[in-house]
Amino acid sequence: MKKGYLGIVAMLVLFVGIMLPIATTLAQESAGAPVAEAQLEVADSVTFGALIKQGGWAMYPLGLFSLAMFYFIIRNVMLLKEKNMLREDLKPQFDALMAKRDVAGIRQLCAENDSLLTAVLDAGMERISEEHEYDSVHVMEAIEEAGNEQMVTFMKPINFLSIIGGTAPMLGLLGTVSGMIKAFALIAQGGMGDPSKLAGAIGEALITTATGLVIAIPAMIAYFIFKNNFIKSMSTMGRLVGHYLNIYRYGKTNG
Template sequence: MKKGYLGVVAMLVLLVGMLVPIASTLAQEAGAAPAVEQEVEVADTVTFGALIKQGGWAMYPLGLFSVAMFYFIIRNSLLLREKNMLRADLKGEIEALMAKRDVAGVRELCAANDSLLTAVLDAGMERISEEHAYDAQHVMDAIEEAGNEQMVTFMKPINFLSIIGGTAPMLGLLGTVSGMIKAFSIIAQGGMGDPGKLAGSIGEALITTATGLVIAIPAMFAYFLFKNNFIKSMSTMGRMVGHYLNIYRYAKVD
């Protein structure tokens, strides 16, 4: 799972690396004063807050999207840790209980250690305790149902990253269209003689587009990273549950 952490770190570095130069460039462009009577004035320093303000209304929902993106990246990086989902540290205890066919003991252990693997294994043990016998088909049906339920639960916060990655560019594009409408409205009102007014509307259009892309790229990168790691963990979980059930099935109890 160390590769997953390295991927998250690389993604955050990528986000910061994209945001800093873009914000710096846009700030310089926004703060550049127009030439008056062929005299070039020194550009004023524009704060990040002023840059966001220049982006207009679209920067507020995009800001919420960026906060949500960081939240789900941190949440998934903690929630989808393989050692927490598969609980390899319980392997010896589970194997010993399975070898004794201690269904109640296995279920008690699973209840005390909530995880992906224990939730699925407990569903199989529950079916055995209900039927008081081992029916391979019925047990596998219960495990499959529990596995699908757990997949939906774990994939929900992962899918939110996909939603953010798909919606942020569209919202940025909407802000771009809004800024261009304002720019053409200024032109229609004879505002060509005042470059400052025109530049403000064009700046709004460019800032929202860049912000939407800066949010979307790491969000989609994180989505595929977490999704692939989770699918791998699900496959490993299926193999481990099958191993435990085989121990139970062929256990020799006096």
């Protein structure tokens, strides 16, 4: 699982590293198409910082979006490791405690090992402790409530990637509209006869659109990968909780 998440990060970094130079190059070529050959040679030597400046105001929030995207990808990789969420390494200890019906021991083990599974399991044990008996309906209600709370907690950083993926293209489009407004304003002022005056405005329009898409595509890919893996972990958690409760109910392990 760890190798899989590291592969996702590597793939997304590679994607951004490949697409960003391509996008900016295409923007340069489109912006400079009407310009003379000498001006194209100058455009080829434009630095990355100059491209950001040419993209206008929209490049700054898009830059923040790109940083946020990498932050949430790395955070989710660290947070959503299945071995940390499900703590299957504690299974022998839980099996033994469940067979003894040692509620206090189970709750102590859960408190010492914070994870998705232990938080949900502790909620069920808390209900047993409060009622001093095993009522399967009440226990499952407590587990379901805790599971919903944990789902909200874990899905929040995943959903931020969806927000970035949906908003970045819109922000890039807004930068495009801003650049086209400037281009038409220059035409209205008589800039049609001098294409070089339009290059900056057209470049702003194209660069911001390309940048927004370069940010959005890996963000959405990461969102669906993390979401699907988390849903899989939730299903596994349900199976493990059922396993532990059966041991508690019947006072013995399957072995």
